[in-house]
Amino acid sequence: DVKVTQSSRYLVKRTGEKVFxxxxxxxxxxxxxxxxxxxxLGxxxxxxxxxxxxxxxxDIPEGYSVSREKKERFSLILESASTNQTSMYLCASSLVNRGxxxxFFGQGTRLTVV
Amino acid sequence: AQTVTQSQPEMSVQEAETVTLSCTYDTSESDYYLFWYKQPPSRQMILVIRQEAYKQQNATENRFSVNFQKAAKSFSLKISDSQLGDAAMYFCAYRSAWKGGADGLTFGKGTHLIIQP
Structure with missing residues (x-):
C-alpha cells in the first residue's frame, strides 16, 4: 500500500513562529x-x-516555501506564521505518468495559529 | 487556467436510494482527466472514480458511476444504493494530461453528502 505520512495531525503555533x-x-x-x-474553498x-x-x-504560494532534499520527503515551511494560515494542510504524491x-494523500495536518 | 465548479454545497439522500452529485469544469485543453475523491470524517482522501477525456464510455466502479458530457464540460457522479459509509465530502478534480501530472489537481469546493438512515 502507498503511504503518505504527515508528521502531525494537529499543530498549534504562535503568530510569527517558523513552522515546518x-x-x-x-x-x-x-x-x-x-x-x-x-x-x-475546497x-x-x-x-x-x-x-x-x-x-x-x-495557486496560493504567498507566505509559504518548500524544501525537497530527498525524493521521499517534501516539507512545507511557514516562514512567519499568521492567523490567516490557520487551516488544514494536505500532502499528496503521484507517479509521473501520462495516464x-x-x-495519494496524507491524513492532513490541522494547523492553528494563535 | 482550469476551474472546477460543484454547485451543491450539501446533498442529502435516504439510505438505499440513488443520488447524483454535479460537477462542471472549464478548460481549453482537449486531453485531460477527471476524478472524484471522497473525504470521510477521518480526513483521508480516497479516489472514488476516474475518467479519461478521450474515452466516451462512462467510468463505473461498483455502485459509483459517472455521466461524462465532454461538450457540456460536465462530470456528475451517481451513487446507487447509498450506504451510511458513503457519507463524506466529495470533491471533483481536474488534471491536465500534460506534464505527467506534475502540476497537480484542480479541485472543486466539494459537496457534503449526508445519508439519512
Missing part, C-alpha cells in the same frame, strides 16, 4: 504536492515538486 510541516511517501513517487483545505495548491530540489509555485494516475 513534514511529509514522507514510501512509493518512490516523483511528484509531491502541498494543498491547503478550507471550508467552502483544496488549493500551494506548491508542487516533480523532482528532488525542484519546486514550483501553485490518469491516482494521487
Amino acid at each position: 510541516l513534514e511529509c514522507v511517501q514510501d512509493m518512490d513517487h516523483e511528484n509531491m504536492f502541498w494543498y491547503r483545505q478550507d471550508p467552502g 483544496l488549493r495548491l500551494i506548491y508542487f515538486s516533480y523532482d528532488v530540489k525542484m519546486k514550483e509555485k501553485g 490518469p494516475t491516482e494521487a
Whole structure:
C-alpha cells in the first residue's frame, strides 16, 4: 500500500513562529504536492515538486516555501506564521505518468495559529 | 487556467436510494482527466472514480458511476444504493494530461453528502 505520512495531525503555533510541516511517501513517487483545505474553498495548491530540489509555485504560494532534499520527503515551511494560515494542510504524491494516475494523500495536518 | 465548479454545497439522500452529485469544469485543453475523491470524517482522501477525456464510455466502479458530457464540460457522479459509509465530502478534480501530472489537481469546493438512515 502507498503511504503518505504527515508528521502531525494537529499543530498549534504562535503568530510569527517558523513552522515546518513534514511529509514522507514510501512509493518512490516523483511528484509531491502541498494543498491547503478550507471550508467552502475546497483544496488549493500551494506548491508542487516533480523532482528532488525542484519546486514550483501553485495557486496560493504567498507566505509559504518548500524544501525537497530527498525524493521521499517534501516539507512545507511557514516562514512567519499568521492567523490567516490557520487551516488544514494536505500532502499528496503521484507517479509521473501520462495516464490518469491516482494521487495519494496524507491524513492532513490541522494547523492553528494563535 | 482550469476551474472546477460543484454547485451543491450539501446533498442529502435516504439510505438505499440513488443520488447524483454535479460537477462542471472549464478548460481549453482537449486531453485531460477527471476524478472524484471522497473525504470521510477521518480526513483521508480516497479516489472514488476516474475518467479519461478521450474515452466516451462512462467510468463505473461498483455502485459509483459517472455521466461524462465532454461538450457540456460536465462530470456528475451517481451513487446507487447509498450506504451510511458513503457519507463524506466529495470533491471533483481536474488534471491536465500534460506534464505527467506534475502540476497537480484542480479541485472543486466539494459537496457534503449526508445519508439519512
